[in-house]
Amino acid sequence: KQEVTQIPAALSVPEGENLVLNCSFTDSAIYNLQWFRQDPGKGLTSLLLIQSSQREQTSGRLNASLDKSSGRSTLYIAASQPGDSATYLCAVVVSQGGSEKLVFGKGTKLTVNP
Amino acid sequence: NAGVMQNPRHLVRRRGQEARLRCSPMKGHSHVYWYRQLPEEGLKFMVYLQKENIIDESGMPKERFSAEFPKEGPSILRIQQVVRGDSAAYFCASSLMGTVNTEAFFGQGTRLTVV
Numbered sequence: 446k447q448e449v450t451q452i453p454a455a456l457s458v459p460e461g462e463n464l465v466l467n468c469s470f471t472d473s474a475i476y477n478l479q480w481f482r483q484d485p486g487k488g489l490t491s492l493l494l495i496q497s498s499q500r501e502q503t504s505g506r507l508n509a510s511l512d513k514s515s516g517r518s519t520l521y522i523a524a525s526q527p528g529d530s531a532t533y534l535c536a537v538v539v540s541q542g543g544s545e546k547l548v549f550g551k552g553t554k555l556t557v558n559p
Numbered sequence: 560n561a562g563v564m565q566n567p568r569h570l571v572r573r574r575g576q577e578a579r580l581r582c583s584p585m586k587g588h589s590h591v592y593w594y595r596q597l598p599e600e601g602l603k604f605m606v607y608l609q610k611e612n613i614i615d616e617s618g619m620p621k622e623r624f625s626a627e628f629p630k631e632g633p634s635i636l637r638i639q640q641v642v643r644g645d646s647a648a649y650f651c652a653s654s655l656m657g658t659v660n661t662e663a664f665f666g667q668g669t670r671l672t673v674v
Contacts, residue, residue: 449601476658476660477658477660479662479663481665486670487667487668488563488565488650488665488666488667488668489602489650489652489665490665491662491663491664491665494662496660534601534602536602538658542604542615542617542618543614543615543617544607544614544615545657545658546592546604546607546615546658547592547594547602547604547652547658547663548604549594549601549602549603550601551599551600551601552601
């Protein structure tokens, strides 16, 4: 059964710092990996989708990498801003229980201090 | 193009009542997924539906919970005889062609509180 782990659980950084969030998964048989952002009391906003054949994706100040063989992904945030404060969730799409579905980590809660 | 719409945003029910949660997918999307998020826990898969069909309900409790996605109208997650342990945020996601090849988009969620 696929398990997704995100480390650290919480991270606090000063504004302007570059940072890396980590995601690991136990089974490399994934279709793709998606990073989301969740603000308190809100829904999930999709940030980046990396297909299993890809190594990385970039969107603005965000860069996500995928190393399927080692079961790892990282989300790099450049020049962090207070508005980046949120919980970041990593999810992999796997075939499990009869269909393909997203399996989530518990997230990393990021605080960017002005 | 409106995103995934869920309503109500907040729902309070007394123990034993029924809760109905609605989800309208993004325009053109026919794949709908329901997830539950308990406090301090990650999102857990409940059910996957396509129009008029339940594809996978392996994450849904066998009793009191049901889901549908009719030909017309929103997807409904129904919880009968709610108990305190059902208190959680329920999220709906939709995708164009299933999550293998296309991105999943989530709604704002329905926060159910059972008193």
